[in-house]
Amino acid sequence: MSRISYVNGRYVPHRSALVHVEDRGYQFADGVYEVVAVHKGKLVDEQGHLDRLDRSLWELRIAPPMSRSALRVVMRELLRRNRLRQGIIYIQVTRGVARRDHPFPVDATPSIVMTVALKPPPDPLVLETGKRVVSVPEIRWGRCDIKSTSLLPNVLAKQQAREVGAYEAWFVDGQGVVSEGASTNAWIVTRDGQLVTRPTGNEILGGITRASVLELARKEGIELIERPFTLAEAKEAREAFITSATSYVLPIVQIDDAVIGNGKPGSVSRRLFEAYRVYMEGEGAEA
Ligand code: PDD
Numbered sequence: 001m002s003r004i005s006y007v008n009g010r011y012v013p014h015r016s017a018l019v020h021v022e023d024r025g026y027q028f029a030d031g032v033y034e035v036v037a038v039h040k041g042k043l044v045d046e047q048g049h050l051d052r053l054d055r056s057l058w059e060l061r062i063a064p065p066m067s068r069s070a071l072r073v074v075m076r077e078l079l080r081r082n083r084l085r086q087g088i089i090y091i092q093v094t095r096g097v098a099r100r101d102h103p104f105p106v107d108a109t110p111s112i113v114m115t116v117a118l119k120p121p122p123d124p125l126v127l128e129t130g131k132r133v134v135s136v137p138e139i140r141w142g143r144c145d146i147k148s149t150s151l152l153p154n155v156l157a158k159q160q161a162r163e164v165g166a167y168e169a170w171f172v173d174g175q176g177v178v179s180e181g182a183s184t185n186a187w188i189v190t191r192d193g194q195l196v197t198r199p200t201g202n203e204i205l206g207g208i209t210r211a212s213v214l215e216l217a218r219k220e221g222i223e224l225i226e227r228p229f230t231l232a233e234a235k236e237a238r239e240a241f242i243t244s245a246t247s248y249v250l251p252i253v254q255i256d257d258a259v260i261g262n263g264k265p266g267s268v269s270r271r272l273f274e275a276y277r278v279y280m281e282g283e284g285a286e287a
Pocket of ligand 1: 035182183206207208210244245
């Protein structure tokens with residue numbers, strides 16, 4: 001069965017899912033996106049992702065291309081047509097097609113595309129080994145809270161990680177503070193057992209998984225604080241992990257050359273991995 005995508009009101013075979021060459025998403029990265037996990041046929045944290053999509057659109061003054069209820073219908077129809085039970089749904093909205101000129105066009109209609117992709121569920125095997133991250137200089141703009149398709153620094157950072165066999169890259173600013181990963185939020189557990197993640201603000205994307213994991217950590221009674229932490233502190237930490245809609249809760253066992261803890265995923269990471277897995281099938285799932 002060939003993949004079906006959604007392009008501006010039509011369900012089309014993926015190979016002919018096309019937008020115009022003068023779409024501003026293509027020319028200016030003038031658009032926003034969301035990635036929503038699909039687990040056992042259900043959308044994970046759908047409301048949070050759609051709220052953030054609205055916020056990103058509002059920040060860039062792009063009109064929502066359809067109502068929330070219509071969007072939810074299209075997402076479900078796309079899952080149905082693709083018979084997707086495990087994977088992701090990608091939603092992208094741009095300012096639309098217009099003759100190339102930097103200011104907003106007066107009459108462009110926003111473009112909306114949606115695609116799906118297969119992706120395996122959280123793999124408990126990662127709890128045996130964990131993953132590595134490398135640090136890279138923070139070179140992004142001042143509005144990382146907007147989920148813009150303008151991802152060139154993130155692309156370069158992720159490639160740098162891949163080239164040395166690491167899973168993720170952490171952006172580190174001029175003060176040595178960790179912002180977040182190229183496509184994930186960053187967390188550590190300090191030597192005295194406190195869970196730490198950076199507060200939301202313009203410097204990072206307010207991860208939907210981050211918010212859910214914070215809530216789960218509170219329910220688990222884990223001591224936590226939202227505050228910035230440095231790369232030096234992370235390298236000395238007892239544990240580290242990352243979160244995102246596609247990485248779930250993923251333990252980190254090495255940052256650059258520093259081995260974290262005893263080099264194995266720690267107990268807090270394991271607890272939250274498990275709590276998030278349960279959450280994806282219960283509270284977090286939207287039919
Ligand atoms: N990335 N930070 C950045 C820069 C991201 O791109 C993402 C998500 C996150 C985590 O957000 P969430 O928990 O809502 O997925 C943090 C998606 C998955 C991507 O670009 O593929």
